[in-house]
């Protein structure tokens with residue numbers, strides 16, 4: 262059986278890369294993006310070492326969940342093991358964005374976690390974001406550490422490195438990217454003003470239930 266390749270997903274990777282760049286959420290070639298086609302089980306991923314502004318749909322690599330190239334002439338992102346490990350463990354995830362933004366990287370270089378201090382954050386990201394143990398970029402160890410610290414939340418920091426966000430689709434994953442970076446910014450600034458209040462666990466639970474079941478639904 263020949264698996265159908267979707268041009269729509271290739272274009273999504275190209276467009277999302279340009280958006281990350283335009284919004285100053287990453288620099289040059291750094292970071293990587295992938296999307297899962299739930300119908301075929303194929304993953305579309307950014308090529309390694311290419312500037313976001315130079316990537317065209319034909320540069321996108323299509324792989325299966327074991328990392329075998331199905332289509333594409335370029336080398337996939339070196340963080341492909343991290344992307345595939347997440348898709349293999351988190352069945353609710355359909356898109357992954359790994360980026361190198363300023364404020365969440367401040368937390369990622371200190372090894373701090375980001376607590377649940379803002380309502381939008383606890384609703385769509387999780388009760389907190391943890392920092393994964395250090396491992397070299399592209400290593401299987403980094404993939405394992407990222408999966409462990411991501412847990413069932415939608416973002417994780419990578420020590421001395423950057424941030425990774427997930428969502429059921431690319432729109433959600435990008436929303437998580439913006440909210441994590443905004444919350445990290447607020448958290449760091451709040452430290453210069455005083456102590457910030459962390460939202461109590463029971464309130465977080467209520468907000469998460471609301472976001473899942475009712476928010477934005479007719």
Ligand SMILES: [Zn+2]
Pocket residue numbers: 291292293359360361398422423
């Ligand atoms: Zn990176």
